[in-house]
Amino acid sequence: MTPVARTPAIVVAGHTMALAVVRALGEAGVPVVVAHYDARDFAQASRHAVASIRVPHPMVDEAGFVDALVARGREFGGSVLFPVSDDSTVAVSRNKPVLSEHFRVACPDWEVTERVIDKSRTYEIAATHGVPVPRTVIPLSEAHLVEEAARIGFPVLLKPAEGHLYFERFKRKMVRAETQSELVDAYRSAVEAGLVMMVQELIPGDDRAVVNYNAYFSQGRPLVEFTARQLRKAPPALGSPRVAISERIPEVLEPGRRILAAIGFEGFACTEFKQDSRDGIYKLMEVNGRHNLSGLLAVRSGVNFPLLHYRHLAEGFVPGAIPYRAGLYWTDVFRDAGYSLAYLRRERNRPAAYLAPYARRHCDAILDRSDMGPFWARLGYLVRNSGTTARTAVGSPAVADRHGAKRETT
Numbered sequence: 001m002t003p004v005a006r007t008p009a010i011v012v013a014g015h016t017m018a019l020a021v022v023r024a025l026g027e028a029g030v031p032v033v034v035a036h037y038d039a040r041d042f043a044q045a046s047r048h049a050v051a052s053i054r055v056p057h058p059m060v061d062e063a064g065f066v067d068a069l070v071a072r073g074r075e076f077g078g079s080v081l082f083p084v085s086d087d088s089t090v091a092v093s094r095n096k097p098v099l100s101e102h103f104r105v106a107c108p109d110w111e112v113t114e115r116v117i118d119k120s121r122t123y124e125i126a127a128t129h130g131v132p133v134p135r136t137v138i139p140l141s142e143a144h145l146v147e148e149a150a151r152i153g154f155p156v157l158l159k160p161a162e163g164h165l166y167f168e169r170f171k172r173k174m175v176r177a178e179t180q181s182e183l184v185d186a187y188r189s190a191v192e193a194g195l196v197m198m199v200q201e202l203i204p205g206d207d208r209a210v211v212n213y214n215a216y217f218s219q220g221r222p223l224v225e226f227t228a229r230q231l232r233k234a235p236p237a238l239g240s241p242r243v244a245i246s247e248r249i250p251e252v253l254e255p256g257r258r259i260l261a262a263i264g265f266e267g268f269a270c271t272e273f274k275q276d277s278r279d280g281i282y283k284l285m286e287v288n289g290r291h292n293l294s295g296l297l298a299v300r301s302g303v304n305f306p307l308l309h310y311r312h313l314a315e316g317f318v319p320g321a322i323p324y325r326a327g328l329y330w331t332d333v334f335r336d337a338g339y340s341l342a343y344l345r346r347e348r349n350r351p352a353a354y355l356a357p358y359a360r361r362h363c364d365a366i367l368d369r370s371d372m373g374p375f376w377a378r379l380g381y382l383v384r385n386s387g388t389t390a391r392t393a394v395g396s397p398a399v400a401d402r403h404g405a406k407r408e409t410t
Contacts, residue, residue, distance in 0.1 A: 006030050007314045008076050010103065012055070012069075012092065013085035014041025016332065016365050019374050020295035021084050022046045024306040033076060035069065040381055042366070045373035058091035059168060066095045073102025080104045080313050082291070082306070086164035089290045090117060104313040108266050108289060115263045116289040120161040120198055122263070123284070129262040131255045132283045135201040145187055145199055146180055152201050154178060158186050161196040163286070169193050174238055176202065205277045207233045210241075210285065211249050213256035213271040214298055216308055216319060220261050223319050224308060226298045227252060228330075231357070234339040236347055242336040243357050244294045246301040246328045251275075252282050259284060268305050270295075293365070297330035300363040329362035334378060 009025050011018050014036030026032045026048020034044040034052040044052035053072060056064035065088075069081070081103035083092040093113035096105050107113060115121045126133045135152055138161070139145035149156050158175040160166030167173060170189070177183035183199070190197045203209075210230040215222045232243040256271045270292035273282040291306060298305055302324040311317040340347070340354055367375050 007104075008033055008050075008079040009310055009314075010035055010069075010072070010076060010079050010081050011043065012081065012083045012088040014038065014043040014052075015085065017084045017291055017293050017295060018043040019046060019366065020293075020299065021082055021291050021306045022048050023296065023368070023371065024299045024304050025310060028304065028307045030307070030310060033072075033079070035072070037065070042374045042377035042381070045377040047371050047373060058087045059164075062091045062095075065091055066098060069099060070102055073099075077102055078104065080106055080310050082106045082309075084291045086117065086288075086290070087168075089113060090164070106267060106309055106313060108264075112264050112266070113289055116265070116269070116287045117164070118161050119159065119163065119286060120196070122259075122287055123198075125262050126259050126284050129258055131259045131262075132281050134203050134283055134285075136198050137200075138196065138198050139187070142184060142187065145183065148199050149177070149180065149183055152199065154180075154183075155202050156183065157200040157202050158183060158190070159198045159200050160190065161198060166190065166195055169195070172238070173240070176238060203274045203276050203283055205275055207231060207236060209275040209277065211247075211252055211273050211275070211282065212244070212292065212294070213249075213252045213273065214268070214292065214295075214303075214305065215256060215260060215271070216268050216305060216312075217260050217265050218312070218318070219266075220264075222257055222260070224303060224305070224322055225253060225256075226301070226303045226305070226324055228294065228297055230294075231329075232336065232339070232347075234332075234335045236339070236343050239339075241294050241330075242332045242339060244297055244330045245357070246297055246324060246326050246330075248326050255282065255284065259287060263287065265289065268309050293332075294330045296363055296365060297328065298324070300330075301325045301328050327361070329357035329360055330365065331357050331362055332365040333358075333367055334382065 008031040010033045011021050012035045014034055022032050022043050031050045032048055034049045035055045036044050037055050037057045055068040058065040083089040089107050093107045093110045099105050120138055123133050123136045137148040155178045175186040212228045214226040216224040227249040228244050229247045230241040230244045233239040234242040252273045270288040272285040274285050275282050303322050308319040366378055
């Protein structure tokens with residue numbers, strides 16, 4: 001019997017999150033086209049990418065970005081369009097009515113995406129619907145900032161309402177302020193850049209206290225769920241995961257379901273919680289309304305979220321609950337090696353702790369012996385830009401230009 005040709009998928013963005021989606025779909029026989037826009041992208045080097053196209057950066061030229069996709073709609077009409085970075089998700093969601101004329105768009109409508117992208121709105125919705133959150137305030141002035149920080153108690157976090165905009169400007173997700181002067185300096189810089197900031201209570205607990213609730217949502221309920229624990233972050237405490245493990249964490253199922261239902265989310269989301277060591281309660285950190293950095297962990301554990309998402313949109317297949325393997329590690333060897341060396345004294349882990357994920361059953365974000373193209377592309381970029389990469393790894397305050405793509409987040 002001749003196999004039925006499948007509708008192509010267009011994965012928009014080309015970094016780690018995109019590579020997970022490319023492999024998850026390509027291994028299942030879906031033709032994948034990578035639409036990339038940054039020199040650091042490497043997903044297009046995967047053997048699972050049947051084609052790649054260069055598009056304008058969505059944060060630099062949103063209209064040109066949309067026009068480029070629409071032009072490709074004549075060639076790949078009816079394809080499933082997967083934006084897999086915050087940059088591309090914002091642009092695709094905001095222009096979903098136009099893009100839906102050419103593609104099956106795998107992201108929520110803009111009114112829903114906006115509730116996820118703007119973390120202040122996410123926290124407001126969570127608090128209204130009984131989902132535990134850290135104490136969070138949007139300061140109305142510098143004086144208000146100082147007043148609220150004193151009320152919360154140092155150290156505090158200074159977090160952007162829109163994380164992708166802040167990371168684009170400062171190459172970090174947030175600031176941990178130990179003193180009032182640190183807080184005010186960081187706040188002034190952000191305000192000068194035109195960004196809305198929040199001062200937030202610091203939830204005590206190490207990197208292992210942070211967990212992911214991954215879910216495919218439809219019509220207000222979860223069809224498929226998966227949970228994982230983050231083990232090491234890049235940088236520690238304030239960054240995105242560099243090592244994680246699949247684990248059943250029932251405590252986050254109910255609050256995860258509640259926040260996604262309250263937001264009105266449809267499709268795949270990765271929701272991050274942190275367990276407060278003071279009371280044991282998992283508190284909401286953020287909701288990511290696109291496929292996540294460690295997305296390959298769920299795939300290798302038995303839950304292929306990109307394929308489920310694709311089949312739901314392209315084939316009308318409605319997924320159901322899927323059992324998954326617990327205890328599988330996910331690593332990002334490039335970032336894990338770099339940050340482990342840079343933070344060796346701070347993390348104080350024994351060598352055995354660093355090596356444990358690699359000595360046991362694991363999957364890597366980039367390194368795959370059956371698909372080495374992305375590894376060599378990533379390595380080549382790092383070698384060519386070794387000075388800049390080293391400064392970034394140790395937390396350099398250097399600011400990249402407007403064309404720098406957002407690095408990966410949870």
